[in-house]
Amino acid sequence: MDIPHITAKPQKMANQVGWWERISYAGSDFACNLSFGLIGSYLMYFYTDAFGISAAAVGTLFLVARIVDAFDGPFWGIMIDHTHTKWGKSRPYFLWFAIPYAIFCALVFTTPNLSVGGKLVWAYITYIGVDILYSAVNIPITSILPNLTSNPHERVTLSTVRQFFGTAGGTIVSVSALPMVEAFGHGNEQKGFFWTGIILAVIGALILLNTFANTRERVQTKSSQQALPIKQSLKALKKNWPWAVIIFINFIYWMGMQTRNQVTVYFFKYNMNAAWLTSIMLGLQLFALITVAVTPWCSQKFGKRNTMLTGMLVAILGQLIMYAGSKMMSVEVIIAANIIVNLGTGLVSGLIAVMLADAVDYGEWKNGVRAEGIVTSFSSFSAKFGMGIGGAITGALLSAGGYVANHSQSASALQAISTNYIWVPLIGFLLSAVALMFYKVDSIEDQMLADLTAKHARENQTH
Structure with missing residues (x-):
């Protein structure tokens, strides 16, 4: 069934996102x-210390899963661009895949x-399976954003x-996971x-x-109501430099x-001889909420x-x-350092999705093609690819350092853990900061949105 066409006051309707809908949307993440x-x-720790799989084998698994992501991310994006239901394009995926993912x-x-x-074999089947299904419910979180509102400040x-x-959500699971494991596992x-x-x-x-029940896709254009051929969808990426910059940042940042x-539990268990600090350190992610809250103003x-550059x-x-x-x-000192890192990342994570929504607009403005699915699907792919490379790096470094699960670690193993915990993230933040110097959308945003608003109005009058 086709989406009902919206004609009356499109800009005003695009801005009508109430607080319950905002919360329902945010609940997806x-x-x-x-x-x-x-x-x-915790999966790497679970595999090595609870399930009995070597660190090297786990690193290989994570890398193979990222190869699969090279196909499943764009696949879901193409599926979204071809989806037209009475609920919209992205929204029905929350209904269809929430339970299989669980x-x-x-x-x-x-x-x-x-x-x-x-x-x-079991690890490969279940991990790759959950990875594919994660894309099915996570990519729509980003792809639905440009259709919830066209107002740039409302998007932020x-x-x-x-x-x-x-x-x-991430902080809750970080703090509560190990106590829950202990409580349920005795x-x-x-x-x-x-x-x-x-x-x-x-x-x-x-x-x-x-999220499915309480969100609405408002921003409808003539092109967004038509199934886009793959070749046409890919035109939205032509010379879409804002998209290229954000996709690279998404990859290197999440790596x-x-x-x-994933190495936090190792660092405090073996390097600091204080495994009990793991939940506390991961719980310091709460400090990111401070800078998340001021991100719209900044x-x-x-x-x-x-704003993102400052965070990096x-x-x-x-x-x-x-x-x-x-x-x-x-x-x-480590507690203070973690607080500072989380204050910085709080200015980063929330803006990645906004900048990808801007890239959807830029692709339409530059190339005449609005392809929310294919443009935003690479967000999930790049993030998961980065996470997979990060997992492979961790596995390779731990294996090269001679890590042995549940034993006192050698100096080389402790150094491998420390490298994962300190230097690999630092390199990711640094390269992301350099890439941001090539992001220029802020200076042309007003003109871009004015042109698109006029374009959509013309399409609505003739459709």
């Missing part, structure tokens, strides 16, 4: 971070009694609320991770269904963040590019302080 956050932060979130932490080879508000909830980490995975998956599925997050006053520089400073703290073996 809360749900994804609640369930996938457990996977991103099922695989539970399966990935299931530990059947298998041989070493059998465990690897929506993305900020989304990031606030997403950060809260010392049996396999059992503990299994029940923790099930509970978080069910909660996440219910929240995604709420660094993934190595940092981006309006200083521009999106400059603050995160770099935090990583350097963390290096000093690790040399001093000072928990206090």
Whole structure:
């Protein structure tokens, strides 16, 4: 069934996003971070220390999964561009895939009694499965944004609320995961991770269904109501430099963040001899909410590019302080460094989705093609590819350093852990800051939106 055509006062209607809808939209990222956050932060540890798979094998698995992402991310984007229902283009994916995604979130932490080879097969099937289904519910979070509103400031508000909830979801799982594993497993980490995975998956599925029920796709154009051939969709990427810059940043930023997050438990268990600090350190992500909350004001006053660039520089400073703290073996300095890093990343994460929405507009403005699905699908692909490369880097460094699960680590293994925790993220932040110097949309945004508003008005009059 085709989407009903909207004609009356398109600009005014595009701005009507109430608070309940904002919260329902933001809940989608809360749900994804609640369930996938457990996977991103603890799956490598679960595989090596609970399920009995080597670090090198896990690193290879993460890399293979990213090769799959080279196809599944664009696939979902193309599917969205070809979807036309009474609910819209992106919104129905929350309904269709919330439950399948939840099922695989539970399966990935299931530990059947298998041989070493059998465990690897099980890990490949369940992890790649949950990865593909994550794209099915996560890509629509970004692709729906340009259709919720055409107002650039409202987009920043929506993305900020989304990031606030997403950060809260990631923080909750970071802080509560290990205590939940202990509570449900009573010392049996396999059992503990299994029940923790099930509970978080069910909660996440219910929240995604709420997102479907309480969001609306308002921004409709003549082109957005037609199925776009793949060749036509790809035209939206032609000379779309804002898109290229943000996709690169999304890749390199999440590569660094993934190595940092997944090795946190190793760093405090082995380098600091204080595993109990892991949940506390991950819980310091709450400080990101402070800068997330001020992101709309900062981006309006200083521009999106400059706001994100400031966040990257603050995160770099935090990583350097963390290096000093690790040399001093000072928990206090490391805590301060983590707070600084999280304050920096709070200015970054929420703006990535906004800048991708701007890239959708830029592609239409520059090339005459509006392809929300294909433009934003590369966001999930680049982020997951970065996370996969980060996982491969972690696995390779741990293996090269001689890491042995549940034993005292050699000096080379401790150095490998430290490199993952401090230097790989720092490099990611630094390269992202350099890439931002090539982002120029802020200076042309007013003209671009004025031209598109006139274009949409003409299309609505003739359609």
